[in-house]
Amino acid sequence: MFNYIKLLNNATLFMIMRFVTFFFSGTGNTWWVVKEFTDIASKNGYNAEMFSIENDQIKNPSILSELLEKSDAIGFAYPIYGANIPPIMREFITEVKRISDNLNKLDQKYCYIITTIGYVNGYGPFKIKNTLRSIGLKLKAHINIRLTNNISTPGLKINPVSSKKLEKRKKKGTKKLNKFFGKNIKEKKYIRGIGPWLIPGMLIRRRTAPKMKVSYQRFSINLDTCNNCNICINNCPSNSIIEVDNKIIFKKGCTACFRCYNFCPTHSILYNGKFADPGVYHRYLGPIDNLNLKNLKY
Ligand SMILES: Cc1cc2nc3c(=O)[nH]c(=O)nc-3n(C[C@H](O)[C@H](O)[C@H](O)COP(=O)(O)O)c2cc1C
Numbered sequence: 001m002f003n004y005i006k007l008l009n010n011a012t013l014f015m016i017m018r019f020v021t022f023f024f025s026g027t028g029n030t031w032w033v034v035k036e037f038t039d040i041a042s043k044n045g046y047n048a049e050m051f052s053i054e055n056d057q058i059k060n061p062s063i064l065s066e067l068l069e070k071s072d073a074i075g076f077a078y079p080i081y082g083a084n085i086p087p088i089m090r091e092f093i094t095e096v097k098r099i100s101d102n103l104n105k106l107d108q109k110y111c112y113i114i115t116t117i118g119y120v121n122g123y124g125p126f127k128i129k130n131t132l133r134s135i136g137l138k139l140k141a142h143i144n145i146r147l148t149n150n151i152s153t154p155g156l157k158i159n160p161v162s163s164k165k166l167e168k169r170k171k172k173g174t175k176k177l178n179k180f181f182g183k184n185i186k187e188k189k190y191i192r193g194i195g196p197w198l199i200p201g202m203l204i205r206r207r208t209a210p211k212m213k214v215s216y217q218r219f220s221i222n223l224d225t226c227n228n229c230n231i232c233i234n235n236c237p238s239n240s241i242i243e244v245d246n247k248i249i250f251k252k253g254c255t256a257c258f259r260c261y262n263f264c265p266t267h268s269i270l271y272n273g274k275f276a277d278p279g280v281y282h283r284y285l286g287p288i289d290n291l292n293l294k295n296l297k298y
Pocket of ligand 1 (some may be wrong): 025028078
């Protein structure tokens, strides 16, 4: 009997948390951060998986339900856009809401949020906490990793930081993620990202939210320089770029990730009808050399 109890205790000790992180990443920063987090978990002997919300499997409700049910810790990771959550991530959370009624004990799971930013996260944990509550999840941990801004356009020239600075920030990010993971496995409450910047965030959000809905109107294509490689069409996360009668059209649903603008090899995506000279407005091609765009979709 004594041995049996001892065995049970040991089994409880070795019952390790199973992590799943659903991420969206327009240009690779969030993907890199989630990969780092998942690697930290795996190196520590934990079962951790990461899925892009662009992954077709995740769009299947029964697969998504199964993943949510079998995981002890559920995470969402996304970049901050205009002090807000990207529309595509909001839609994904709505999708989870649709299936969450049939899921068991979601409120008992450890729920975490990882965000990435260029400057400041004016969105913070409060608003996302309410959104998560609506699907039965309780926010336990929130972390914000600063890498670099990823858009520089005519009218808003904010070039990405140098690769040296980015490497420094990546190192700092890894340190933060290690600490974050340490709190996660102890199932501690660990909410970061609360500060005075949430107040301007509120104002920024009010201004940018209506603009985000029509972001597709800002983009067009210079067919004189376009080489028909279709990188933009094939990699648009919301399938908002389509070809009609030899013309490329940007349609409603665009999540404003700037993947098309940054990764166009001939810099043919126009912003507000203007050509953005890449020598002046630097394109951000992700946090690692030769980033494979396919990684952002799986
Ligand atoms: C439309 C848009 C709006 C953005 N707004 C903000 C912002 O409000 N605050 C901020 O710090 N960074 C902002 N950024 C920068 C991104 O949040 C940052 O570069 C992020 O790490 C990109 O992640 P990704 O590479 O995974 O897409 C914005 C980027 C885009 C494309």
